[in-house]
Amino acid sequence: MTNTENFVHELAEKHGRTRNALMPILQGVVARDKYLSEEAMIAVARELDLSAADVYGTATFYTFLDTVPRGKNVIRVCKTISCHMHNKDEIIKALEEQLKCKVGETTSDKKFTLLTANCLGWCHKGPVMLVNDDVYPELTPQKAIEIVQEYIRKSN
Amino acid sequence: MEQKHLKRVDLIFEWDEKNPPIQVLDKTLQKTPDAIILEMIDSGLKGRGGAGFPTGLKWKFTRNEDSDVKYVICNADEGEPGTFKDREILDRVPEKIFTGMAICGYVIGAKEGYIYLRAEYNFLLKSLQQKLDKFNQQLKDRQIEFSIFLRSGSGAYVCGEESALFESMEGKRGEPRNKPPYPTVAGYNSKPTVINNVETLVYTCEICRMGAEKFKALGTSDSRGSKVFSVSGDTTKPGIYELELGMPLKDFIDEFGDDDAKAVQVGGASGHCVPRKKFNDTIIGFEGIPTGGSMMIFNSSRSMYNVLHDYLEFFTEESCGQCTPCRVGCQQLLKGIEAVKKGERPPAYLEDLKKLTLTMKIAAKCGLGQSVANPFISIVDNFKEEIIY
Numbered sequence: 001m002t003n004t005e006n007f008v009h010e011l012a013e014k015h016g017r018t019r020n021a022l023m024p025i026l027q028g029v030v031a032r033d034k035y036l037s038e039e040a041m042i043a044v045a046r047e048l049d050l051s052a053a054d055v056y057g058t059a060t061f062y063t064f065l066d067t068v069p070r071g072k073n074v075i076r077v078c079k080t081i082s083c084h085m086h087n088k089d090e091i092i093k094a095l096e097e098q099l100k101c102k103v104g105e106t107t108s109d110k111k112f113t114l115l116t117a118n119c120l121g122w123c124h125k126g127p128v129m130l131v132n133d134d135v136y137p138e139l140t141p142q143k144a145i146e147i148v149q150e151y152i153r154k155s156n
Numbered sequence: 157m158e159q160k161h162l163k164r165v166d167l168i169f170e171w172d173e174k175n176p177p178i179q180v181l182d183k184t185l186q187k188t189p190d191a192i193i194l195e196m197i198d199s200g201l202k203g204r205g206g207a208g209f210p211t212g213l214k215w216k217f218t219r220n221e222d223s224d225v226k227y228v229i230c231n232a233d234e235g236e237p238g239t240f241k242d243r244e245i246l247d248r249v250p251e252k253i254f255t256g257m258a259i260c261g262y263v264i265g266a267k268e269g270y271i272y273l274r275a276e277y278n279f280l281l282k283s284l285q286q287k288l289d290k291f292n293q294q295l296k297d298r299q300i301e302f303s304i305f306l307r308s309g310s311g312a313y314v315c316g317e318e319s320a321l322f323e324s325m326e327g328k329r330g331e332p333r334n335k336p337p338y339p340t341v342a343g344y345n346s347k348p349t350v351i352n353n354v355e356t357l358v359y360t361c362e363i364c365r366m367g368a369e370k371f372k373a374l375g376t377s378d379s380r381g382s383k384v385f386s387v388s389g390d391t392t393k394p395g396i397y398e399l400e401l402g403m404p405l406k407d408f409i410d411e412f413g414d415d416d417a418k419a420v421q422v423g424g425a426s427g428h429c430v431p432r433k434k435f436n437d438t439i440i441g442f443e444g445i446p447t448g449g450s451m452m453i454f455n456s457s458r459s460m461y462n463v464l465h466d467y468l469e470f471f472t473e474e475s476c477g478q479c480t481p482c483r484v485g486c487q488q489l490l491k492g493i494e495a496v497k498k499g500e501r502p503p504a505y506l507e508d509l510k511k512l513t514l515t516m517k518i519a520a521k522c523g524l525g526q527s528v529a530n531p532f533i534s535i536v537d538n539f540k541e542e543i544i545y
Contacts, residue, residue, distance in 0.1 A: 022327030061329035063311035124394035133278040
């Protein structure tokens, strides 16, 4: 078995092999690999005895279950109204300049993917962004850059 | 008519040292399930997620279903723009949520409960799981046959719709189901299910603690009790506040506005926009404009075209695409207001778009598509010039 198949097998052992286990398993793969590769989705289908199309169909419904490769760190800047009113555009601009990539893109060193997201639930402390699962409210362009630099430092 | 005014309340986050949630549970489980249901019905508590279904009736219907397996689900898929109260509740007083779920489990005869937490709140998972482990152990020590488990969403607003949430928990695309059957008959795994909002479950715990009478003393005959409001936008005091239901919007604006408020969006993107001239006559509650808690204030520096555009972009992205009225409707509304703004369509085209939202209200399968008419009509009617010019 390949590394991915092994990992999917472990997740199936942990969560079970019913259809109800599909989301936790897909979430487990994304937590490790940041996205669902074709290989991973086929491995999940085999473990749960589902068609690969069913797995793909479920995965593509959800924003957080990416099916294209993502960087080691996924940044999601909230773009919904309250954050919009509090200058999320400046945060995005600062991050684009810092990372040298546009929204929707991954940096050439594969360390960051920059995305926008709908309401993250911090409307009283916007603008806000998620880096992986961690949340950073009350951003300024400077603060956003410093947070990203901290992630770069930690990974070096 | 009873005239209520803005009054702060402290029930949700209050911690009664002499009567912590686990003791409320012990005390409540000495009553019969029917007695607890009567107390819930008597309290007048209605769901705090937005739709406002009477909680006691929901519990009663599910209790009356004949099934060996039933479920209690806590809907923590808070995604309505402008709402963030559930996150604070989950962070600060999760024990009250667990207690509400355990009481509900006892009442309806369920052995399993689930909390469906939106992926955007995954940073809460670790501490929630720790507190949940402790609570589940406390249930075990008392030989109460009920356990609560955590499930994560994966970033889909529509999964806050109860039947879409069940689909997601069952490993499928989060596409809402046809109703009936309602969750009380066939919910998660097609079994009878009570699905309550985070805040609703905390109030059930509070009602068991202090009694229906004290809860009922707050609010109006249509809107009993208090409610947690999420205040954002152009406000001097952004944050969450528990307030008595039934106040005029004017009171709210006097307290939270920046003296320049021209409109308030009550109930998030899917709610209603109230312009300044109607602040006095608008009651916040089920007799006026109900809300899941989102209160977004806009001052005169804001373009209501941009606000509506933001909402429509949101709905276009979050529509699950399953039913045509919503999938195509949201896209056409967004294109439509852009065309009017650019002068490619005459202002009268807005009337056609309003009719489209009414079609969506009738024909869309779930609340997402059905409620787009609320912001669209209320913003277009009250701020037509801003939309056109």
